[in-house]
Amino acid sequence: MHDLAAFRKEVDAYARRLAARGFVLDVDRFRELDEARRKKLAEVEELRALRKRESAEIGKLRKAGRDATERQLKVRQIGERISALEAEAKQAEEAFRDFMAGVPNVPHESVPAGGSEADNVELKRWGAPPEFDFEPKAHWDLGPQLGILDLERAAKVARARFAVYWGAGARLERALITFMLDVHTSEHGYTEVLPPFLTNSAALFGTGQLPKFAEDLFKIQDEDLWLVPTAEVPVTNLFAKEILDAASLPVKLCAYTPCFRSEAGSYGKDVRGIIRQHQFQKVELVKFTRPEDSYDELEKLTADAEHILEKLGLPYRRVVLCTADLGFSAAKTYDLEVWLPGQGTFKEISSCSNFEAFQARRASIRMRRAGGKPEFVHTLNGSGLAVGRTWVAIVENFQQKDGSVLIPDALQPYLNAEVLGADGRLW
């Protein structure tokens, strides 16, 4: 959601910036809806002011023991007109709000212009892709071979695009979650939270998944509850409708949750293996900052996510998304892409964004400086990291010729092992 006063004042500038990300703002429609709404509002308010004055007069008359029947009749008629006008005003307000709710955030000035994801810009690379003296396998071959990944049985108990991890595979997933949370809390200063895995629609509106992207979500039947597509939703909304002390910012939270996505519209993409699943595990980083600090904090948050990859020795690159590839709520996004030898490509493993005040306005997350007025905070979040894809990256990057997988040093204490043997056991 945008700052209405600013938006109204500079609609054309907003339209230009929105066009850069491929969104066509209907400026005429905006003006029409905005003016209609304000006109109705003014009418209603004028009548309400009149009624207020008249009612007070009646109060005085009656206190003085005088008759006010005539005035009462008159005010009753005003009341009827108010009711009628209120209904119209409400309708105009809703039409306007629906319109605004569908307008995405505008890209930050530092975001490269582009027409598609092909225009995203690589900013850095870390680590060298491993060299193999054999043909490296993809995880969808290696996992089942080791007996640690089972997609057939997952489809039996759920459906396609779910996974069952067995033995060392399950342990590896769990170790990664704990490892990531430990690093973020003890080395990067985040506070761990364990939020609900279901949220209501107000929370999803706050972060921007609703109303536009309902088809990407799983919903509980007959309840106002949805499975979380990312911990961003429950964690960002933790402070919805609150006013934080500016001195307490930035607030840095990290959370593990499973994430549930219907993946409607992604048919044919990443069909093999566990790259794209209806359920996956993720450790998420969320920050609430003062507006002037948010871009510095985005750099730090992204570096925090990168630190996990570096500790695990996984080669990756950082990409800044171009205007066309930006998500609905984001003003700027860095994607971290990990090298996957089985597929010979970099694959997104983390997405770190600054939403500026876009989510804060939708969810009403504010702060107050000493003695000042409430101001909207800036919100940020990023994966730190997607656990399932980290699992894939480890299995594919550290595979040996015999099918065993070397465990990165940083993870060894969590698995109490140095290698995941060709027999699927940890040694």
Added chain:
RNA sequence: GGAGGGAUGGCCGAGCGGUUGAAGGCAGCGGUCUUGAAAACCGCCAACGGGGCAACCCGUUCGUGGGUUCGAAUCCCACUCCCUCCGCCA
């Protein structure tokens, strides 16, 4: 699921249907005092929307949505959430 109690400003908390946007306290801000700080004392302090260059004016908001009334924080109905007790249960 059953019975009862509750929801008011950043926080706590009062509030006969008619200058109540709402007492009081805490916190915050400004000042007096002090070498400085604390204490004490004085003053200021809700949010959102609309209008205006501005001073300012108007409206809305006391969990949410309806209703009664000339007029609702205050009365009625429904719902949501929280607390206590009972039942069931990881």
